[in-house]
Structure formats: structure tokens, C-alpha cells
Amino acid sequence: MAKVQTILQGLTARFNSTSDVTVGDWTVLDRGSPTGEYAVVWPGDWDMEDYDFGGEDAVKFTWGINVDLFERYLNEADTYASLDALNELVVAELNKYPTLAGLVQHFRARHGDEPSQVFDRDGGGPHFLMTTVRVQAEELSDITGGEYS
Numbered sequence: 756m757a758k759v760q761t762i763l764q765g766l767t768a769r770f771n772s773t774s775d776v777t778v779g780d781w782t783v784l785d786r787g788s789p790t791g792e793y794a795v796v797w798p799g800d801w802d803m804e805d806y807d808f809g810g811e812d813a814v815k816f817t818w819g820i821n822v823d824l825f826e827r828y829l830n831e832a833d834t835y836a837s838l839d840a841l842n843e844l845v846v847a848e849l850n851k852y853p854t855l856a857g858l859v860q861h862f863r864a865r866h867g868d869e870p871s872q873v874f875d876r877d878g879g880g881p882h883f884l885m886t887t888v889r890v891q892a893e894e895l896s897d898i899t900g901g902e903y904s
Contacts, residue, residue, distance in 0.1 A: 756796050758855055759820055759890065762848060763794050769841055770794065784825060784873075784883065792841055793825040799889065806895060813895050820890040822849075824867060825883045834884045835870060842867045845888055861893040 756778050764773040771788035779797045787793050799819025806815040824845060826838040849864035867886030874880035 756798065756820055758858065759822065759849065760794075760796050762852065763796070763822070763845065766844060766848060769844060781823075790827060792827070792837070793883075794845070795823040795825070797821050797823070799891075811897065813897055816894045816896065818892055818894070820892070822864075822888040822890065823885055824888060825873065825885045828872070828881045828883055838870055838884050838886060842886055842888065849888075849890060855892060859892040859894040862890070863892075864888055864890045 760776055760778050763776045764770065769792050770776055771791035775783060775787045775791050776794045777783045777796070779795065781795050783793050783795065797820075799821045801816065801818035803814055803816050806813045822845060824838065824841055826834050826841060828834050843866075846864045846866055849862075853862055854860065855862040865888070867888045870884050870886045872881035873883040873885050875882060
């Protein structure tokens with residue numbers, strides 16, 4: 756998740772400050788740049804399965820990363836268009852790293868969910884429009900030790 760955060764923090768044309776891209780900290784919506792866009796990176800689903808890696812025992816880990824993208828709500832047309840452009844940019848940028856700079860075997864981002872409006876707990880708003888980009892990574896790991904010695 757930290758690598759994804761670092762990649763997104765490099766998109767300075769869209770995120771006003773590196774602190775506008777967080778890992779699991781949605782309070783950025785209250786304290787972040789007043790006119791900016793925000794990303795919150797958080798863990799998704801993961802799975803593990805046995806894998807035959809050229810006759811060697813291995814385990815394939817498949818893990819997900821979610822990236823919630825938030826666009827401060829101005830008006831319907833502009834906000835939806837801006838969030839759509841941010842979504843496209845984030846997916847394109849993440850997909851420039853098909854092995855996450857050599858950390859995993861496969862890394863792929865896909866476009867976000869249908870946008871939804873974000874209201875405060877009293878029903879005021881909408882204050883933001885958001886979508887979630889889904890990222891999936893696959894990593895192979897040798898099995899050593901224990902019964903595999």
C-alpha cells in the first residue's frame with residue numbers, strides 16, 4: 756500500500772499536497788487541501804493458494820488494494836467530469852507499474868465503481884463525490900522450512 760501511496764503522491768497536478776494521499780486515514784477529508792482532490796489507500800481482499808513453480812512448491816498470494824478517490828463537490832457536471840478524469844489518471848498511472856517496480860509478479864488497476872455522493876452525518880451536502888479504484892497484485896513465494904525442508 757505504501758508503494759501505491761507513493762505513486763499517487765507523485766500526481767502533483769491533481770493532489771495539492773502529498774498529505775492529500777493517505778493510507779487508511781479518511782480524516783484527510785476534514786483537514787486536507789480546501790480545494791483539492793483526495794485519495795485514501797486501504798487494504799482489499801486477499802487469497803492464498805498452492806502453486807507449482809517449475810516443480811518447486813510455492814504459494815501464490817493474491818491481494819487487493821482499494822483506492823478511494825474523492826472530489827470536492829462543486830456542482831454536478833464539473834464534479835463528475837473532474838472525478839472521471841482523476842479516475843482515468845490514477846488507473847493509467849498505476850498500470851505503468853505491471854510488477855510494482857519488481858515487488859510482485861502481476862499488478863493491475865481497474866476503473867472505479869459508480870460514483871457516489873458523500874454527505875455528512877447530519878445529511879448535509881453532498882460534500883464530495885467518490886469512487887473506488889480496485890487494484891490487484893499477485894506475488895509468488897517459495898515454501899521453505901517445516902515439512903518442506
